[in-house]
Amino acid sequence: MRIGSDRRRCSRCRGRSGEAGQPILGARIRARYVAGVCLFVAVALLAVSLMTVPAGHARHTSPVVPMARISVRGGRLNAGTVPWRAWGMNWGDDDHYSVIAYFDNPTSAKLATLTSELRTAHLVGANSMRVYLELGQVMQTPTQARPRTLAALQKLLTVAEREHIYVDITGNLVWRPKFVPAWYDRLSERSRWQVQANFWRAVAHVAASSPAVLCYELTSEPIVSETPGYYLGEMDGWTFVQSIAVRRGRNARSLARAWTRELAAAVRSQDDRPVTIGLLPSLHGAFAPANVADLLDMLVVHAYPQQGKAAASLAVVRGFAAFKKPVLLGETFLLLCDESTQRAFLLAANRDLVGVFEFFDGRNPNHMTVSTMEDALYECSLDQFIALRGALLKPQ
Secondary structure: OOOOOOOOOOOOOOOOOOOOOOHHHHHHHHEEEHHHHHHHHHHHHHHHHHHOOOOOOOOOOOOOOOOOEEEEEEEEEEOOEEEEEEEEEEOOEEEEEEEEHHHHOOOOOHHHHHHHHHHHHHHHHOOOEEEEEHHHHHHHHOOOOOOHHHHHHHHHHHHHHHHOOOOEEEEOOOOHHHOOOOOHHHHOOOHHHHHHHHHHHHHHHHOOOOOOOOEEEEOEEEEEEEEOOEEEEEEOEEEEEEEEEEOOOHHHHHHHHHHHHHHHHHHHHHOOOEEEEEEEEOOOOOOOHHHHHHHHHOEEEEEOOOOOHHHHHHHHHHHHHOOOOOEEEEEEEOOOOHHHHHHHHHHHHHHHHOOEEEEEEOOOHHHOOOOOOOHHHHHHHHHHHHHHHHHHOOOO
């Protein structure tokens, strides 16, 4: 789900300029004097330390610790043999989707932008990020993937590995119907599933060698539609709900299970990392956890608590957790409630989760200019998420 235009201002959403008073002249002089003394001492200590290094020997540097691969252990996630929790972001917000732009037309300049944004995410504390791959970006024909896109994915995973950031690869998306290949929309339902399975075999084959993979999301917010149409949930030209089939009198639960089984098998034929789906916050329907949890390694739920109704969102999270699989809160944001409601929801839900993903548009909220309502809400929501990082990463 994309963070849309229905936004509200929170109590802390304001610019930072002009909040501090001017120091008196004496304080400035004392500060400069102390700074000068500290600089002198630091230089002297550095000179002494350099003299202790034997001639012809480089100073020792710690080796880079390789990333451990993610696996499922009961209702939890492990990185190698160590229990692990996710604290990360959906890499895209409002109209800023630098990852999608990169996969549209991979260039070194766009990769440099992603590298910079990933470092910013790491700087604020992220250990994981969700990236999006549209079907048309990957599949050139029903059976052939685009080598350039797959190479671009490899490069992005290499950057993520350097930054020690795990990647949730969410794919098989048609968020922008105008970019869907014409041949794809001419296919039968059965043939569409085969193309989607080919998509995941190609993507998982390329990603399998990288330790930076957190999980594979088979798609985001899928349904079995009652009426013709595959691309639903339209917002500003983007369609965030993906229909995997039109029911036409058939059993929707059986269709959801057959589709999940086929696409999960495609991923597992190439990689053993967790397979999941980004699910709508419902305990009923074709893609409810009661119907598909046994086919998945972990569960991902999207939940945006509403003011006065946060208990309902919390009940959904706990309903997902009842299936004894790791549960990741894959999308949440300060969108439909105030700060205190969102904070209480996150802290209460945390005991049933293995991690939480907020939203990130490449900007560090501690060093950004707030000039619009959207800026203010982004800064406010991410500021709170950062403040809760320690609590959300605490072992449960």
